[in-house]
Amino acid sequence: xxxxxxxxxxxxCAGSGGVGKTTTSAALAMGLAAAGARVAVVTIDPAxxxxxxxxxxxxxxxxxxxDPARFEGHGIAMxxxxxxxxxxxxxxxxxxxxxxxxxxxxxxxxxxxxIYQQLSGAVAGSQEFTAVAKLYELDRSGRFDVxxxxxxxxxxxxxxxxxxxxxxxFLEGRALKVFLAPTGLAARVVGAGTGxxxxxxxxxxxxxxxxxxxxxxxxxxxxxxxxxxxxxxxxALLGDPAxxxxxxxxxxxxxxxxxxxFRGKLADHxxxxxxxxxxxxRALNGGGGPPGAxxxxxxxxxxxxxxxxxxxxxxxxxxxxERDAAAIERLRAATGDAHPVVVPQLAGDVHDIDxxxxxHGHLFAA
Amino acid sequence: MSATAPAARRPRPAAGLLEKPLVVVTGKGGVGKSTVAAAxxxxxxxxxxxxxxxxxARRDDVSRVLGGTGVHExxxxxxxxxxSIDPEDALEQYLVDQLPSRALADVLLSSRGFGYLAAxxxxxxxxxxxxxxxxxxxxDRRTPGARPYDLVILDAPATGHxxxxxxxxxxxxxAALMGRIARQGRIIDAMLSDPAQTGVVAVARAEEMxxxxxxxxxxxxxxxxxxxxxVVVANGLLPDRxxxxxxDALRAxxxxxxxxxxxxxxxxxxxxxxxLARLRRAARAPVLTLPFVSAALLDAARIEPLxxxxxxxx
Numbered sequence: 001x002x003x004x005x006x007x008x009x010x011x012x013c014a015g016s017g018g019v020g021k022t023t024t025s026a027a028l029a030m031g032l033a034a035a036g037a038r039v040a041v042v043t044i045d046p047a048x049x050x051x052x053x054x055x056x057x058x059x060x061x062x063x064x065x066x067d068p069a070r071f072e073g074h075g076i077a078m079x080x081x082x083x084x085x086x087x088x089x090x091x092x093x094x095x096x097x098x099x100x101x102x103x104x105x106x107x108x109x110x111x112x113x114x115i116y117q118q119l120s121g122a123v124a125g126s127q128e129f130t131a132v133a134k135l136y137e138l139d140r141s142g143r144f145d146v147x148x149x150x151x152x153x154x155x156x157x158x159x160x161x162x163x164x165x166x167x168x169x170f171l172e173g174r175a176l177k178v179f180l181a182p183t184g185l186a187a188r189v190v191g192a193g194t195g196x197x198x199x200x201x202x203x204x205x206x207x208x209x210x211x212x213x214x215x216x217x218x219x220x221x222x223x224x225x226x227x228x229x230x231x232x233x234x235x236a237l238l239g240d241p242a243x244x245x246x247x248x249x250x251x252x253x254x255x256x257x258x259x260x261x262f263r264g265k266l267a268d269h270x271x272x273x274x275x276x277x278x279x280x281x282r283a284l285n286g287g288g289g290p291p292g293a294x295x296x297x298x299x300x301x302x303x304x305x306x307x308x309x310x311x312x313x314x315x316x317x318x319x320x321x322e323r324d325a326a327a328i329e330r331l332r333a334a335t336g337d338a339h340p341v342v343v344p345q346l347a348g349d350v351h352d353i354d355x356x357x358x359x360h361g362h363l364f365a366a
Numbered sequence: 367m368s369a370t371a372p373a374a375r376r377p378r379p380a381a382g383l384l385e386k387p388l389v390v391v392t393g394k395g396g397v398g399k400s401t402v403a404a405a406x407x408x409x410x411x412x413x414x415x416x417x418x419x420x421x422x423a424r425r426d427d428v429s430r431v432l433g434g435t436g437v438h439e440x441x442x443x444x445x446x447x448x449x450s451i452d453p454e455d456a457l458e459q460y461l462v463d464q465l466p467s468r469a470l471a472d473v474l475l476s477s478r479g480f481g482y483l484a485a486x487x488x489x490x491x492x493x494x495x496x497x498x499x500x501x502x503x504x505x506d507r508r509t510p511g512a513r514p515y516d517l518v519i520l521d522a523p524a525t526g527h528x529x530x531x532x533x534x535x536x537x538x539x540x541a542a543l544m545g546r547i548a549r550q551g552r553i554i555d556a557m558l559s560d561p562a563q564t565g566v567v568a569v570a571r572a573e574e575m576x577x578x579x580x581x582x583x584x585x586x587x588x589x590x591x592x593x594x595x596x597v598v599v600a601n602g603l604l605p606d607r608x609x610x611x612x613x614d615a616l617r618a619x620x621x622x623x624x625x626x627x628x629x630x631x632x633x634x635x636x637x638x639x640x641x642l643a644r645l646r647r648a649a650r651a652p653v654l655t656l657p658f659v660s661a662a663l664l665d666a667a668r669i670e671p672l673x674x675x676x677x678x679x680x
Contacts, residue, residue, distance in 0.1 A: 018396025018575070254396060284623055301619045306612050313607065313631045314624035345634070351574055 001341055001363045004275050005032065008244045010139060010237065011148045011274070015248035016258040020279040020343075020359075023351075024248050025150035026054065026084070027359040030071075033082035037145040040083040040138055044131065044152045053352045054084045061088045061095070063138070074357050083144065092130035100226030110223070128152055136234045244274030247335065251281055251327035263335040276340035277363070278328055282320040283344055379652035380597040380679050384410045384517060386565040387503045388557065390532065392522040393569030394579040398601040402569045402656070403521040405672035409680060411445035412673075415516040418447040420499050422523055422531070439512070447515070449502070456494040463508050464546065492534035493551070500554045529583070532558050532591045559592035568595045570645065571602050572638035577645045584650060595651040597679075600642055602658045606635040654679045
């Protein structure tokens with residue numbers, strides 16, 4: 001892993017939800033920091049205990065230095081600095097508006113608009129955009145040697161890659177212009193005389209919604225150039241040679257398919273693929289021969305009843321291990337990463353420093 | 367309904383769920399939502415309910431389990447149908463339904479300006495999606511020639527977005543104080559926020575993060591949509607087969623691959639039981655458990671144990 005990340009300034013961990021992306025991101029950042037770099041890890045929705053163990057209780061949307069004392073006694077010598085932050089999408093969006101608004105009036109118009117409040121809150125896509133916007137801002141600040149981004153648990157990895165494009169397209173001005181001048185909309189639709197279309201829209205949506213939308217677009221209009229510049233900067237950053245995408249998966253079917261799909265999307269977008277991390281792999285260490293050979297000695301040592309249970313548990317573990325091996329094989333073939341980093345299913349909990357250290361050990365194993 | 371049903375031999379903790387016309391299945395990504403939705407659909411269909419499972423945004427996870435192709439209302443098993451809702455299709459259907467002529471709808475749909483506007487309006491995709499779900503659940507279907515369903519099961523997106531989808535009609539109704547969309551938003555919201563008409567199944571795994579998210583959903587639902595979780599399903603429960611004395615015997619036995627594997631399986635099962643206990647303590651809804659089924663080979667036959675477990679509880 002160290003070799004794969006050499007010279008990288010931005011590491012994006014992508015993959016479907018529930019595959020241990022946050023833990024992987026944190027363990028990666030910890031490893032890079034331990035080796036001497038100033039690293040910030042941006043997480044979206046960490047387990048509370050992981051957040052606590054990193055000292056992330058205060059959600060202020062800014063990176064905080066993780067106290068190196070937290071790693072004492074866990075076998076990690078922190079030569080660099082580990083910073084961590086939990087992203088607050090709404091707040092990031094608000095800050096962006098504040099920064100880009102040409103004046104206080106248009107800033108307040110945007111922030112108070114109901115449509116904006118929807119957009120910046122729960123609507124799909126806003127997390128993705130704010131995550132990359134924050135990444136860009138941190139990169140520009142020059143405060144860190146490496147940024148590790150834990151991407152939102154999106155069902156659709158595409159949302160994330162397309163976020164800058166979508167926002168630019170959205171704000172390109174076409175939608176805005178269309179909307180700002182009703183005659184403009186009419187003219188674009190079918191030429192002259194299509195006040196009809198607008199009146200139909202008006203009947204469907206109701207005046208207030210249209211007015212709200214109008215205010216929204218008008219208010220955002222002043223921010224368009226700033227947003228476009230920002231989105232283009234984000235896009236350039238994602239495609240930069242110093243950026244790398246790690247795809248995180250588990251051997252379960254859905255994450256595997258998602259990982260393969262995402263690999264294709266990275267290629268389509270010309271974005272750099274840094275490799276695959278497969279978490280929660282069940283493997284039989286120390287040999288996994290057929291149970292038959294051991295059956296007799298098992299029965300001798302444990303008695304027939306317990307031996308039968310053990311044999312059944314063993315058969316199930318073997319089936320899972322074979323299944324996981326097949327999943328890794330499929331990932332290998334389909335993503336072109338011949339040597340994915342494999343992290344075994346850990347028996348204990350990984351939501352604390354010891355868990356991070358354990359994952360770290362597998363990620364950075366030679 | 368549960369009030370009038372004769373006392374069953376076993377308590378059926380989630381009795382009455384399938385009597386509601388709409389059941390929303392939600393939960394964190396990767397917990398097996400679609401599998402549970404498919405199993406729930408089969409259980410309902412076997413009770414004689416004409417059922418449809420609606421998936422959102424071209425995911426087709428259910429149809430990968432049970433077959434089926436996508437955006438049409440396909441019958442996957444006797445009485446069990448499936449549709450993958452595409453917001454663009456839903457928009458087209460909506461306009462055709464609402465406007466006086468097909469030609470006018472086509473004018474709008476082919477207009478670049480309108481396309482930009484529709485794509486740029488925050489929450490519109492969510493509204494159209496949930497509007498289609500509502501339409502499926504109506505006695506009097508708006509889709510020409512379509513037959514009504516007794517039960518619509520919405521296989522919702524991962525928890526956060528799932529709530530956004532359910533809240534979309536209310537948001538629009540509030541934003542558009544008059545006009546047709548506001549009126550329709552209110553009608554849809556009236557169904558989605560009525561616990562007698564809309565049930566919620568929260569799917570979790572007995573692991574830290576899915577349990578946390580389920581408990582967060584439990585707090586968020588009443589506030590954002592006015593609903594409660596009806597049933598929590600803890601999916602993928604591993605067998606917990608070794609007693610404490612047996613574990614001691616295993617630890618004392620000469621190490622061998624089977625013994626090591628048994629101890630690993632035991633540790634995993636115990637960790638799950640601890641999370642399950644935490645979930646049970648904090649959940650205000652009954653918690654059902656479903657056994658682990660190897661997802662790599664999931665098909666109609668493999669989910670049979672899940673269907674039967676649900677049939678016993680519902």
